[in-house]
Amino acid sequence: MTVRRLLDIFTIMERFEREGTNGYALCAVAAEFMALDGAGIAMISDSEDLTSLCTSNNAAGALMDLEITLGEGPAVDASHGDANEDTNLLKESASNWETYRPEAAALGARAVFGFPVRLGAIRFGALSLFRTTPGPLNAEQDSDAYLMASVIGRAILSTQAGGSQENLVGELNGASMLDFRVHQAAGMLAVQGSISVKDSLVLLRAHAFGVGCQLSELADRVVSGSTRLDSESREWIDAPEIENNE
Amino acid sequence: MERESLLIATLVELADNLVDDYDVIDVLTVLCLRCVEAVDVDAAGVMLASPDGELQFVASSSESMTVLELFQIQTNEGPCVDCFRGGLAITNHALSETDGRWPLFTPRALAQGFRAVHSLPMRLRGRTIGALNLFRTHQGLMTDDDVLVAQGLADVATIAILQHRSTIDAGTLNAQLSNALNSRVIIEQAKGMIRQSTGCDMDEAFNRLRAHARNHNEGLTDLATRLVTKSIDAVNLDQWAKPKGP
Numbered sequence: 064m065t066v067r068r069l070l071d072i073f074t075i076m077e078r079f080e081r082e083g084t085n086g087y088a089l090c091a092v093a094a095e096f097m098a099l100d101g102a103g104i105a106m107i108s109d110s111e112d113l114t115s116l117c118t119s120n121n122a123a124g125a126l127m128d129l130e131i132t133l134g135e136g137p138a139v140d141a142s143h144g145d146a147n148e149d150t151n152l153l154k155e156s157a158s159n160w161e162t163y164r165p166e167a168a169a170l171g172a173r174a175v176f177g178f179p180v181r182l183g184a185i186r187f188g189a190l191s192l193f194r195t196t197p198g199p200l201n202a203e204q205d206s207d208a209y210l211m212a213s214v215i216g217r218a219i220l221s222t223q224a225g226g227s228q229e230n231l232v233g234e235l236n237g238a239s240m241l242d243f244r245v246h247q248a249a250g251m252l253a254v255q256g257s258i259s260v261k262d263s264l265v266l267l268r269a270h271a272f273g274v275g276c277q278l279s280e281l282a283d284r285v286v287s288g289s290t291r292l293d294s295e296s297r298e299w300i301d302a303p304e305i306e307n308n309e
Numbered sequence: 310m311e312r313e314s315l316l317i318a319t320l321v322e323l324a325d326n327l328v329d330d331y332d333v334i335d336v337l338t339v340l341c342l343r344c345v346e347a348v349d350v351d352a353a354g355v356m357l358a359s360p361d362g363e364l365q366f367v368a369s370s371s372e373s374m375t376v377l378e379l380f381q382i383q384t385n386e387g388p389c390v391d392c393f394r395g396g397l398a399i400t401n402h403a404l405s406e407t408d409g410r411w412p413l414f415t416p417r418a419l420a421q422g423f424r425a426v427h428s429l430p431m432r433l434r435g436r437t438i439g440a441l442n443l444f445r446t447h448q449g450l451m452t453d454d455d456v457l458v459a460q461g462l463a464d465v466a467t468i469a470i471l472q473h474r475s476t477i478d479a480g481t482l483n484a485q486l487s488n489a490l491n492s493r494v495i496i497e498q499a500k501g502m503i504r505q506s507t508g509c510d511m512d513e514a515f516n517r518l519r520a521h522a523r524n525h526n527e528g529l530t531d532l533a534t535r536l537v538t539k540s541i542d543a544v545n546l547d548q549w550a551k552p553k554g555p
Contacts, residue, residue, distance in 0.1 A: 068361060146484050183494035184537040205483055209360035243366070243379060243497040247511065250501020250537070260498050260537050286501070286511075 068210055072096055073232060080228065089218055093190060093211045094119040097204050100172075100195045103127040104180070104215060105138040106188040113142055113188065125170050126193055129163065136163045137177025141189035146208070148176040151197035173197040178212045180219070183246060185261045187219050220261075224268035234268070234278060245278055248285035256292040266292075270299055312347065316458060319343040323465055327472060332528035333489045334496060335519065336469045337368035344462055345370050348455045350427070350443040354378045355466055356389050357431075357439035359490055360483035364393050364439075367493050372512040373421050374444065380417055387414035389440045392428035396437040399428045400456055403448045424448045427456075429463040433471065438486065441466060492530040499533035499543075506543035513549060520549040 075092045093102040101123030104116040113131050118124040130136035140147045149156050152168040152175065160167075167175060172193040180187040190212045192200075200208065214235060221231040245267065252263035267285070271278045284290035289302045322343070326336050337355045344353035354369035356378060366378040381387035388399050388411070403425050404415050418426065423444045431439040441463035445451075451459075470485050496518065503514035522532045524547050535541045 145488070181491060183491060183498045184534045206360045206362065209483060209487055213361075243493070246494050246497035247501035247504070250498040250503075251505040252501075253498075253537075254502050254505035254543070259539075260502075 068096075068207060069214075069235060072211070072214060073235075076228070076232075088117050088119070089215055090117045090123065090190075091119040093192070093215075094123070096211060097192065097200075097207050099192050099204070101126070101193050103138065103191045104188060105131070105142060105191060106219075107142055107186055113139060116188070122171055123191075123193065126167055126172055126175070127191060129166055129170065130191070133160075133162050133166075135160045136167070136191075137175045138189040138191035139177075141177030141179045141191070142186060144179070146176070146178045148174070148199065150174045150199045153197070167193075171195050174199070176200060176208065178208045180212045180216045182213075182216045182220075182264070183260070185264070187216050190215055220264050220268055223265045224272060226268060226272050230268075230272050242279055242282065244282040244286055248282035251285055252292050255294055256297045257294065258297070266297075315343075315347045319347050319462075320465075323469075327469060330528075331469075332492070332522070332530050333470060334368055334492050335522065335529040337466055337489075338370075338519070338529075340462055340466050340469070341368050341370040341374075344441070344443060344459065348443060348459050348462075349445070349451060350455075350459075351446045352377075352423070352444040354389075354442045354444075355431075355439060356382075356393065356442065357470070357486055357489055358393065358437070360487050364390060365490050365493070367439075367489055372510075372515075374442075377414075377418060377421060377423075377444070378442065381414055384413045387411050388426045388428040389442045392430055392440045392442075393437055396430050396432065398430060398456070398460070399426070401450050402426050418444065422446050425451075427451060427459065429456075429460050431463050431467045431470075433467055433482070436482075438467060438470070438482070492533075495530055495533045495537060499536040502536050503543040503546065507546075513551075517546050517549040521546040 072092060075095050079088065079091060090102040090104050101119050103118035103123045103126065105113045105127060106116045108114050115127045115131065118127050130138050137147055149164065152164050152173055172195065174194045174197050176192040178190045180190055190208065192208065217234055218231055221234055249260050249263040249267060252266060253260045267281060268278060271281045281290065291300055293300050323340065341353040341355060344350060352370050352374040354374045355367050356364050357367045359365050364382055366375060366382060369375045369378060378389065381389050388402060392399050404418055404423060408415055423446055425445040425448050427443040429441045430437045431441060441459065443459060470489055499518060500511055500514040503517055504511055518533060519529060522529045536543055
């Protein structure tokens with residue numbers, strides 16, 4: 064299922080690039096992929112503020128601005144916690160967004176959804192989605208939202224590592240969305256270079272892109288100790304190849 | 310201990326865990342370890358489907374099991390993959406070089422000393438959410454009682470994932486699966502940090518993490534998060550006393 068839906072994402076990304084629609088604006092991809100009326104991506108800045116990375120249309124932009132100004136809404140909650148939703152902004156509901164709800168409704172939204180964009184303990188922000196009609200997401204849209212959030216997290220890392228779209232597609236096509244070796248390697252590099260795990264994940268990608276190897280191969284070399292970061296210069300050091308005569 | 314008393318002890322331990330606030334990965338790890346004691350198998354592991362339907366490793370009784378589980382995910386082949394796809398138990402499948410069912414998996418498993426595999430589906434209302442995998446270093450049939458107990462433990466694993474916070478619906482189930490898998494990512498990042506800081510191997514890094522979490526009554530994921538966000542240093546974790554082998 065993942066493979067099929069990933070291909071759908073790639074197809075939309077490629078078409079946007081062909082049409083020159085802002086490179087591959089991921090929020091527009093998300094809205095089209097999930098057949099919703101708009102999507103936005105909110106990022107947590109270094110100072111822990113929420114900022115808008117992109118929005119798929121004017122309404123999505125206005126909703127995102129509203130949320131950021133008020134400090135309440137689906138993306139605000141999802142960026143620090145779990146997925147959440149308000150499936151009918153005009154009805155009494157369980158969501159606590161007292162100020163946000165009527166104003167979001169005035170902007171035309173009837174149902175809003177927030178999904179965390181995260182990778183392990185690293186919180187990037189949130190994917191925010193809305194529809195002009197009330198009601199919950201269907202089962203496939205709900206699963207798709209998790210896939211899309213995961214794609215966005217990896218796209219952010221890949222972009223920060225200076226990767227091209229080919230690099231990103233290569234990464235997304237990798238063996239596993241949650242390649243544990245890569246995370247173990249990131250933990251090791253964080254200690255070697257006294258950097259954050261997030262920076263380690265970016266550095267791993269940048270190096271893999273630079274030398275043209277698979278991320279998982281590089282991760283294996285880090286875990287086995289044959290490639291490491293110098294603690295002072297943070298340069299990559301490859302151990303000399305050991306002849307294997309077995 | 311007699312099998313019956315072992316089973317009672319296991320059920321009491323798991324039930325005790327589940328009525329309190331618990332860490333999903335910790336409970337699933339305990340479940341794998343107890344499987345090895347209560348059922349006639351040598352290694353156990355749990356795989357879960359991510360919300361988008363991709364199979365992922367979450368817990369195991371040993372690092373060699375982990376490696377085999379990850380190998381199945383990478384190659385998209387093996388007993389767990391078949392069990393998950395078909396939603397049907399695979400029991401008493403003897404591994405041999407002439408068996409062509411899993412051409413990539415079987416040689417790997419044989420090389421690690423395994424001779425028979427079993428995989429039991431983790432099911433919830435018609436949806437298979439994962440599989441409990443049991444590997445044995447000797448051939449011969451697993452008794453009907455063993456299969457019954459193992460399926461019971463697989464069901465407990467399903468409950469552990471679902472009960473981890475509130476009600477059951479499609480959206481919530483996806484959130485639970487996503488959280489369980491994300492916890493595992495945090496733990497892998499933390500393992501890398503512990504390994505680099507203390508020079509131990511990945512197996513011991515995990516044991517140290519568990520030991521410290523247990524000693525200080527802290528959730529495994531919470532402790533791993535503190536390591537990754539650098540609010541605790543890996544060198545300050547409690548030492549882990551290697552159990553004396555037989």
